[in-house]
Amino acid sequence: MKPNLLDLGEITDLTLTHYNERAKAFWTGTKDHDVGQNIAALLQYIKAVPPFNLLDFGCGPGRDLKVFAELGHIATGLEGAMTFVEMARSHSGCEVWHQDFLRLDLPDGYFDGIFANASLFHVPTSELSRVLKELWATLKPDGVLFSSNPRGNNEEGWNQGRYGVYHHIESWRHYLANAGFVEITHYYRPAGLPFEQQSWLASVWRKVTALR
Secondary structure (H helix, E strand, C coil), rough: CCCCCCHHHHHHHHHHHHHCCCHHHHHHHCCCCCCCHHHHHHHHHCCCCCCCCCEEECCCCCHHHHHHCCCCCCCEEEEEEEHHHHHHHHCCCCEEEEEECCCCCCCCCEEEEEEEEECHCCCCCHHHHHHHHHHHHEEEEEEEEEEEECCCCCEEEEECCEEEEEHHHHHHHHHHHHHCEEEEEECCCCCCCCHCCCCEEEEEEECCCCCC
């Protein structure tokens, strides 16, 4: 069931509380995950001259933020859970903005690329179009958005203390296209497994100004 406006604050607060209370366990469980395929999927399609100005949207404790910085890029994190913000700043040495996904304050035309790895699925569908348009606006012309979400058949609701939406590729395409993005590619992860065992949908999109 889709939330109404009165539910949105509760969705944010409870989901962020879940992460704040489990931050150390989350770090232990994810710090060695290999998402090199996803990082490469973003970087290879950016047309700008490096170093790229990148936003790690939902950077968590800063694992991937640090990788972007070590590759020589100008990486900025954005995270709603304050415990993660502090961890990411310490781990990566990068600037990290403390912002709620539903209350973004982003500069216009600023980033060459956005890396949204396991983050946008927390945005309720009632707010998703608005949030995607805000991400579109903060990208430079021809900028690139990478997203990876747990896939499903558009189920939406609470799952183990977190609110999530489990998009099918067709519905995900609908939201991104309406926000002004054009699909570059998509794939499923983990690589090399049968489709039914690939629980993640990864996709890469380009900001197109002519459609706005």
